[in-house]
Amino acid sequence: MLNFSSPEVNQFLHTYEISLFAVSQDEQRIAISTNLSGEFDVWMLDLPSTYPYPMTKVGQKTERLMFDPFGRYLIVSFDKDGDESPQIYALGPYGGQLHPIVEAKGKKIHAQALSGDGERIYYASDKDNPMYMNSYKNDITSGEEQTILVGTDALTFITAVAPDESSFTYNRAFSNMYMGGYVQIGEQSESLTPNPNLVHRVRSPIYCDADTIFFWTDYESEFAYVAKYTISCKEFIKVFEMDNEEVTNIQIDKQNRLLYAFTSNGVEDHLYQICLHNMSSIKIPLPVSVVQHTQIVSSGNLYISGVTETKPSNLFRRDACTGEWIQLTQNRVMGVHPDELTKAQKVSYLSNDDLEIEALLFEPKEERLNGYTIIWPHGGPHSAERKKYRGLFQFLCHQGYKIFAPNFRGSTGYGSSFAKLAEQDWGEGPRLDMVEGIEWLLMEGKADRKKLFLMGGSFGGYMSLLLLGRHADYFQAVVDMYGESDLISFLESVPDSWKPLMKLRLGDPKEDRERLMNDSPISYVDGMTKPIFIIQGANDTRVVKEQSDKIVRALRERGRIVEYLVLEDEGHGFSKKENEILVYKRIAAFFEKYKI
C-alpha cells in the first residue's frame, strides 16, 4: 500500500564488515573485529546471546585475535591507521584499556601462536632484522623474550607451534608464489616438502599432534592441495586434492579426526570434510560464496565468516553433530530485501584461441532491467572477480543495469598456468578475452549491441582505456578509475622496490619498449571516440596521477568528451566512504547521460 522510495547509493555502501573473529574454546564467547560504530573495534558476543558489546575504543582493525585458553585475557594486535606495523596487546576479559605485551612502534610484530597454557606467545617481527625478520617467544607474565629463529636470505617467520612446544613450523618466503615450509626441532630444521628448492608454497600448517603437521601446498602441482608431514619418519604425503580447485585454508577436528579443506574454484569457495582414518572426503555445503576466516573448536563445531554477492560479511557456526549452519550475525544491506539484490551467475565461453574463460553475469530481475549492460574488467590482473558483496554492483543492478565480469587469462583461481598467461602480456590475451566475452554475450542475446557501457579500476581501468582505444564501437560510454594509460612511464614511476616484480609481471621499459607501446592505451587515443569519465586519486603511488592527466590532455586536445574527477585525499582506491559515495553517484549520473 505504501510506495517506499528506492534505496540510495549509501545504503549499498554503508554495510558493516567483520574483518576477523575468534571463538573461545568453550564456545561461550566470540570476539569480532567490526565497524559497527563506524570505525573498527573489537566487540564481544556472549553466547547464546548475539547482542554485541564493545571491548575496545581504538578505532583500528585487528590483525590478530586469540583467546587465552583459560579466559584470563584476549590477545589483540592493532596497527595504526594502516601503517602495517601491528603491536601486540592483551585485553582483560571485559575489555577496556590495552595492556602492551610486545611493542616496538613502527615495527611489525605478527602474533602467531599461544602456548597451550596461555603463558607464552610466539611471534615474528622485523624489529631486530628489518630485511628477513626474526621469530620470538615471550613469557606473558614476566615479559621475558627469547629469539627462537633468525631470518636469513628470505623473509622468515614462525607459523605454528607443536602442542607440547617441542617443535615449530616456519616459512621462508621469497615471493608470493615461493614460500618454503619448514619444521624446527631443537637445533634441527627439516623441509615439509621433499625439495625446498623448487618454487612452491607451503601455507596454513596445523599440528594434529606433536609428530604430525598438515598444511596446504602447490608443490609440483598446478593447484594447491592438502599434505601431511610426519616428523618422526620425515615423510611427506599428499592427503587431499580436488580437480581444478585450489586449497586455500584447512582446519582440523582433532577429536573426530576430521580435516576440513576450504577450496577456491575461480568465482566461489567450497568446503570438503576429509576423514583422517581412511582419507575419504565429502563435500559440505557452505552458507556463503566466499569464505573470509575460519576457526574450529574442540567440540568440532566450525566457525566461518564469509560473504556472497548479495550479503556483506557475517559469522556462521556449523554444528559438528547435525551439520547445520547457523548465522550468528545479521549484517545486510539496509532497506533492501535480500531477494531484491542481484545474484551473480557463473557463465563461461571460449576465447579466440579456444581457451575457456569464466565470467560472472549479474542480471537484475526482469521488471528492473533498463536494457543496458556494463562490462567490468577486474583489477589485478592477478586477481579475480568472485561472488563477493560489492556495493557499486548492487547499486547499479538495482538501477537496472546488467554487469558482465569476465575472469580473463591471468586471473587467479584457475591454476598457476592460467594465472601466468598475463605475465608480460597485458594488452593482447586479456583484451581479446574481453572482446570475445562481449561477442559471446551479444550472441547469446544477453546484451544489446547498442547499449553497452564499460567500467573498471586499476588494471580494469587500464583495460577499459585500451578497449575504448581499440574497440570503441562497442561502447556508449566508458569509466576509468585510476587505470594505467602509458605502460612505459607507468613502469618508470613505480617504487624502486617493485621494479623487479613488475619486470617479471609486465616487462622492462627499455627491453620491451615496442610491446609496451603496443599495449598502452595512450597509443590509441585517436580511436577513443566515446565519452569517458576518468577518476583519479591525487596521492596514488601505484598509478600516479600523471597517468590519468596524460590521457585526459590527449583526449581534450582532440576535442573528445572527457569528465575528469581528481580526489585530492585519496590514493589508489577509495579509503573514505564519502568519496566512494560521491564517485558512485557520479558514475551512475554519467551512464544515465549517455543512454540512447
Place this chain on the structure above:
Amino acid sequence: MLNFSSPEVNQFLHTYEISLFAVSQDEQRIAISTNLSGEFDVWMLDLPSTYPYPMTKVGQKTERLMFDPFGRYLIVSFDKDGDESPQIYALGPYGGQLHPIVEAKGKKIHAQALSGDGERIYYASDKDNPMYMNSYKNDITSGEEQTILVGTDALTFITAVAPDESSFTYNRAFSNMYMGGYVQIGEQSESLTPNPNLVHRVRSPIYCDADTIFFWTDYESEFAYVAKYTISCKEFIKVFEMDNEEVTNIQIDKQNRLLYAFTSNGVEDHLYQICLHNMSSIKIPLPVSVVQHTQIVSSGNLYISGVTETKPSNLFRRDACTGEWIQLTQNRVMGVHPDELTKAQKVSYLSNDDLEIEALLFEPKEERLNGYTIIWPHGGPHSAERKKYRGLFQFLCHQGYKIFAPNFRGSTGYGSSFAKLAEQDWGEGPRLDMVEGIEWLLMEGKADRKKLFLMGGSFGGYMSLLLLGRHADYFQAVVDMYGESDLISFLESVPDSWKPLMKLRLGDPKEDRERLMNDSPISYVDGMTKPIFIIQGANDTRVVKEQSDKIVRALRERGRIVEYLVLEDEGHGFSKKENEILVYKRIAAFFEKYKI
C-alpha cells in the same frame, strides 16, 4: 597474572542507551532506538537472533516506534536535533528511506495509536492550534486527514483508541499535576474520573475491550493507583493501589485477563500482576531497578527496558508461562566486571522535624575505599535520586569515594504532600534534610568528618553553594555545576513562560524578597571558606551564566580558592560526551587536590 590498568572515565561514560523499543505482535522482531553507532538510530533484532542491524541512518532519537500489525511498515517519529517537533514517518520492513506520513516542519506531531488493521494513524499536533493542540486521524494510504478533537482552554491530546475505533480517550492538561482524562464516544465526551474539576492526573489509558478502559490516576489520593472506567455504565472503580507506591505505567494481558502495574517507591520501581477476574495481586520480581519502557504482546510476554545503578539500559523479556526474565541486549560498562561496580544501598534517617528521609548510599568495596565521602544533593528539586546508572558516580566510586544522595523533602516518589514540601521553600527544609543526613552518616560511622566533599548540579549546585555558605565546616571542597547563586535574579532571568510556574514553585521576586534573599547562596559568601570548583555552560537558559559569574566574582574578591570552568558550547547540562568527560576528569582531579 596480568595486571590490567584501571578503567578510565570514558569507559564509564561511553555506555549505550536504548531510548525506546517496540516488539512486533508475533514477537519475531524488536525495533530499538539506540546509539550503537555513536548517534541514535533505529536498529532491528530479528529474534531469536539478537544481533542488531540498522533500519535508519538519521542520527536522531525516535519519539515513537509502532509496528504495523501486518508487518508492512514501521511507524517512527523523529524530531530534529532536539527541536521537540517530531514528524511521523513510515519505514519499509527492511528500513532505509523514511516515507513521510504526517509532516509539518517545526510543529509537534505526536503519534498515539494505529488502527487494528494498520490503515489509520491517530495523532495530536499543534500545527493548527498552537496553544492547545488538535487531534487527528490519517488514512495511511491516501494521506487523507480528519480532525477528531479540537483543544480548548488546556493542552488537549488523544491518548488511546478503542479496538473497534468506536471511541477514543484524551487528556486535558493544565499542568504536570493536573491532567483530566476523558473518553469521546461520537459527539459525547465523558470524564474518566468522577470530578474532572479536582486537581489530579489520568495517564496511560488502555482499552481492555471497547467498553472498558484502564488507566492510572491520583484522583483523590496521595499516590497514583490503577482505575477502571466502564463506558456503558459510566462507572469509575479503583482497581489496584499499593501503600506508599506510585503507579507509573500499566500493561494488560487481554487473553489471560491480567493487568501489570509498574510502581515507583522513591529509589526504585516494582511490578505487580493483578488478576482481572478477582483483582488479586502478586508482586513480580524485576530484573532492573528502574523501568524505562514497557510493552506487552498478545502471547502475554512482557518486554521492558530498564537500568540499575550498575547497568546501563537493556531490554528484557518476561515469559508469560515460566515467569522468567531473559536479557535480550548486552549493554554494560566496558572493561569493568559488573561486580566491580558499586551498588547503591537504600538507607533512611529522621530529619530535624522527625520527617523520614530516604537516601542512596554508594559504598565501594572495602579494598577500594579511599576514606572520602561525596555528598550529592540531586537536581530538581522535583526529582529524586534513583537506582539508575550514572557514569560519574561509578567512576568516582571506582576511585574509592563513597557517595551519599538524600532524597530531601520536595523529592518525587514519596507522595504528593512530600513533593510539595519544597514549594516556596528551597533553602530551609531541604537544606536541613541534607545537614541531618550528613550528621546521620557521621553518627553511623559511615563517613569521616574530616573527609567530606560536596557536589551537585542545577538545584543540586544551588544546594551545594548554600551548604558551603552556611555549613562550610563539614566540607573539604565543593563542586557546583550550574547552580543558582541568587534566587531573586534567577527568578527574574527565567523565560517569561516559566514565570507563573516558578512563582508557584519558588516564589515571587518582589513579594517574597526577604525569604528569597535568605535562601540565596550569594547572601552567605563570607561563609564560603572552602575551595570550590564551579562549572557553567555559556548558553544555559535555565540557570544563566551570570548566576555563576556573580558568585565567582564575590569569592575572588574575598581571595577564596575558586576554579571556574565555562563550557562555551553547552547549555544546562552536558550534551557532548567530550565535555562530560573533560568535566568529570577535572572534578576527580579537583577532589584529589583537596584530600588531606
